[in-house]
Amino acid sequence: MDEFELIRRYFAPLSGAHEDVVLGIGDDCALLAPPAGHELAVTSDTLIAGRHFPEESLPFDIGWKSLAVNLSDLAAMGARARWFTLALALPEADERWLAGFADGLKALADEAEVSLVGGDTTRGPLTITITALGVVPAGCALRRSGARVGDRVCVSGTLGDAALALERWRAGDRDRSDDALDLRARLDRPTPRLALGEALRGLAHAAIDLSDGLAADLSHLLRASGVGAHIYGARLPSSAAFDRLAPAAERTRLQLAGGDDYELCLCIPAARLSEVRRLAQQIGVALTDIGEIQAGSGLSVLGAQCEPLAFTELGYRHFQ
Amino acid sequence: MDEFELIRRYFAPLSGAHEDVVLGIGDDCALLAPPAGHELAVTSDTLIAGRHFPEESLPFDIGWKSLAVNLSDLAAMGARARWFTLALALPEADERWLAGFADGLKALADEAEVSLVGGDTTRGPLTITITALGVVPAGCALRRSGARVGDRVCVSGTLGDAALALERWRAGDRDRSDDALDLRARLDRPTPRLALGEALRGLAHAAIDLSDGLAADLSHLLRASGVGAHIYGARLPSSAAFDRLAPAAERTRLQLAGGDDYELCLCIPAARLSEVRRLAQQIGVALTDIGEIQAGSGLSVLGAQCEPLAFTELGYRHFQ
Structure with a gap:
C-alpha cells in the first residue's frame, strides 16, 4: 500500500x-x-x-x-x-x-x-x-493574560483522573473494574471543552487548558497575567471513581500536579459567576469555583484550615 | 535546558x-x-x-x-x-x-x-x-486541476541538480569543486518560487511544485485535470554545473525522475505566454516552455527526433 x-x-x-x-x-x-x-x-x-x-x-x-x-x-x-x-x-x-x-x-x-x-x-x-x-x-479570544484581581478561579470537569489512571497502569495494575475503566477513559479519550470555551468568550477574563497539571498550568496563566492566586485543595473537583480509588495521601498531589486532565481553568469576574454557572449547566459541563485571583504573584494552595500547603511536599518539580 | x-x-x-x-x-x-x-x-x-x-x-x-x-x-x-x-x-x-x-x-x-x-x-x-x-x-488559487488542452507546459529554474547531488553523495563522492557545491546547494537549500506563484495567479491555468520529480508530479497534475501532455526531453532546463557533471546517459532520467527540485511546473494558455515570460524575467526566475497539454491522458516524453521515449528505460518506478 x-x-x-x-x-x-x-x-x-x-x-x-x-x-x-x-x-x-x-x-x-x-x-x-x-x-x-x-x-x-x-x-x-x-x-x-x-x-x-x-x-x-x-x-x-x-x-x-x-x-x-x-x-x-x-x-x-x-x-x-x-x-x-x-x-x-x-x-x-x-x-x-x-x-x-x-x-x-x-x-x-x-x-x-x-x-x-x-x-x-x-x-x-x-x-x-x-x-x-x-x-x-476578532478581538474576542480568551487569553492567558487577562486575569484580574478578584476573579474567581474555576475549573471544568474533574481533576486527577488521568494521572491516577497512568500511575496505576505504570505500577502494573490491570484492574478492569468500572471505576478503573472510567479513570482509564479519562486518560485515553479526554474531552476537549469546546462548547464551554466558546460560550465563555466575553465572560471569562482568562483561560488555559490543563495538560501539565493544574498547578503548573495555572502558574503559567498567573505569570502571563501578572497576578497571584490562592486555591483551596479541598475544593478541587473529583470524580466518583477517583474518590474510590485514589489513596488519601495522594489525592491532592494527583489533582494539582498530575497532567492530562484537558479541562479548562478559567478566571471569571465574580459578578458574572452565576451567569457562567448557568451557561456551563446548559452545556452539561461541571464548573467548580476553586479560588481567587489576588495581587502579587505565585500560587498558594490552602488546606482544610486555610493553612498554605508546602509545594515541595506535593510532588511539584517541573513548574518551579 | x-x-x-x-x-x-x-x-x-x-x-x-x-x-x-x-x-x-x-x-x-x-x-x-x-x-x-x-x-x-x-x-x-x-x-x-x-x-x-x-x-x-x-x-x-x-x-x-x-x-x-x-x-x-x-x-x-x-x-x-x-x-x-x-x-x-x-x-x-x-x-x-x-x-x-x-x-x-x-x-x-x-x-x-x-x-x-x-x-x-x-x-x-x-x-x-x-x-x-x-x-x-478568494477564488484565485492555482490548482492542479485547471490545465486545458493547448496550454504550454512550463517549468521554473533548472531540473535535476538536487537529484544529481544526492546520487553523487550517496556514491561516496565528496567533490568540493564549485560545480559540485552549486549542485549540493540546490539539494540542501532549495528556493521556493513564491514570487512567481503569486505573479501567475489569474494567468496560469494550473500549477504543481516539483518534489518527486517532473514526470511524477506532472502526471499528478494531468490526472487531476483530466488531460495528457507531451514534453520534449531536450528542452528540459539544466544548470551549467549539471551540464558539466551529469553523465550524458543519466541526464534525462535525473531531470525527469529525480526529485527535490522544488521548482514550479505551470500550465499557461499559449496566448499569455509572452506576458508570463516578461513577469518571470522581472522576478528574475528562468521559465522554460517544455511542451504542451493535449487531449487524452498520460505523459509522453519526446526525444531529439520527436520519437516517444520509453518510460521504462528512464528509471521510472513510483509513479506508474
Whole structure:
C-alpha cells in the first residue's frame, strides 16, 4: 500500500463535507474559507508512543487523543474548531492499526465538526503531529493574560483522573473494574471543552487548558497575567471513581500536579459567576469555583484550615 | 535546558513582527488575522533525518529545507506565505545544532516574511514537521486541476541538480569543486518560487511544485485535470554545473525522475505566454516552455527526433 492509497482509504473519509473547506486533500495545499471578521487560532501538538500515551494504547484511543489535545488548546482560546492537518510517522503500514487510529480520529472529528485538510505520512517511530485551526471573532479570544484581581478561579470537569489512571497502569495494575475503566477513559479519550470555551468568550477574563497539571498550568496563566492566586485543595473537583480509588495521601498531589486532565481553568469576574454557572449547566459541563485571583504573584494552595500547603511536599518539580 | 527555555532562546526570535500576528508564541494558540476576502492555503510536510536529507547535513540547511519544502507548496497555489508552526523531535537538546537549525529556518523565514507562530518540541529521533499557512484572494488559487488542452507546459529554474547531488553523495563522492557545491546547494537549500506563484495567479491555468520529480508530479497534475501532455526531453532546463557533471546517459532520467527540485511546473494558455515570460524575467526566475497539454491522458516524453521515449528505460518506478 503506497502513501496515496493509504490516504485514500483511511484519511480521505475524515475530510468531512464542510462549506468552509474550498479544496480538501489532494492538491499542493488545502484551501479554507475563514469567516469574515474572525481571527484564526492555530496550535500544534506532537504525541510520541511511550511518552504521551502507553505503547499498548488502542489505536482508536491514540487517534482520539491526538486530536483531543489539540482541540483542547482551541477550547482554551474560545475558538470554534474547524480544520486540522495530520503528520503521521509509522513504523509500518499496519492496516488494522491504521483503521483503528482513523476511526478514533474520525469519532472526535465528527463530534467536533472539524475537517482533516492535509498532512503527510512517513515511515518512522510512531509519532503523531496535529495542527488544529479554529476561528474566533476578532478581538474576542480568551487569553492567558487577562486575569484580574478578584476573579474567581474555576475549573471544568474533574481533576486527577488521568494521572491516577497512568500511575496505576505504570505500577502494573490491570484492574478492569468500572471505576478503573472510567479513570482509564479519562486518560485515553479526554474531552476537549469546546462548547464551554466558546460560550465563555466575553465572560471569562482568562483561560488555559490543563495538560501539565493544574498547578503548573495555572502558574503559567498567573505569570502571563501578572497576578497571584490562592486555591483551596479541598475544593478541587473529583470524580466518583477517583474518590474510590485514589489513596488519601495522594489525592491532592494527583489533582494539582498530575497532567492530562484537558479541562479548562478559567478566571471569571465574580459578578458574572452565576451567569457562567448557568451557561456551563446548559452545556452539561461541571464548573467548580476553586479560588481567587489576588495581587502579587505565585500560587498558594490552602488546606482544610486555610493553612498554605508546602509545594515541595506535593510532588511539584517541573513548574518551579 | 527545558522546553520553555529552548523555545525562548532559539525559536521566539523567529516569530517576526508582522501585523497579521495578533498573538504569537506563548498562549494555548497563536491568533492570526487573515486579510478580508482571502482564502487560507494550508500544507504540512515532515522531514526525517536520513530519509529526506543526508544525516550529516548542516543544521542550517536542515532548517532552511524544512521550511522551503512547505513554502514551495504555498508557491504552487499562488498563495502569499504568512505563518508556520514547527513540530521538532530531537534526540537531545544539542545547543550548537539548535542554533544552526534556527539560523537556517530564520534566514528563509526572513526572506519570505513568514512568522513562526507555534509548535512543539519533544525528545525523539530527529523529525521535523512544519505546517505552513498562506493567503490567497478568494477564488484565485492555482490548482492542479485547471490545465486545458493547448496550454504550454512550463517549468521554473533548472531540473535535476538536487537529484544529481544526492546520487553523487550517496556514491561516496565528496567533490568540493564549485560545480559540485552549486549542485549540493540546490539539494540542501532549495528556493521556493513564491514570487512567481503569486505573479501567475489569474494567468496560469494550473500549477504543481516539483518534489518527486517532473514526470511524477506532472502526471499528478494531468490526472487531476483530466488531460495528457507531451514534453520534449531536450528542452528540459539544466544548470551549467549539471551540464558539466551529469553523465550524458543519466541526464534525462535525473531531470525527469529525480526529485527535490522544488521548482514550479505551470500550465499557461499559449496566448499569455509572452506576458508570463516578461513577469518571470522581472522576478528574475528562468521559465522554460517544455511542451504542451493535449487531449487524452498520460505523459509522453519526446526525444531529439520527436520519437516517444520509453518510460521504462528512464528509471521510472513510483509513479506508474
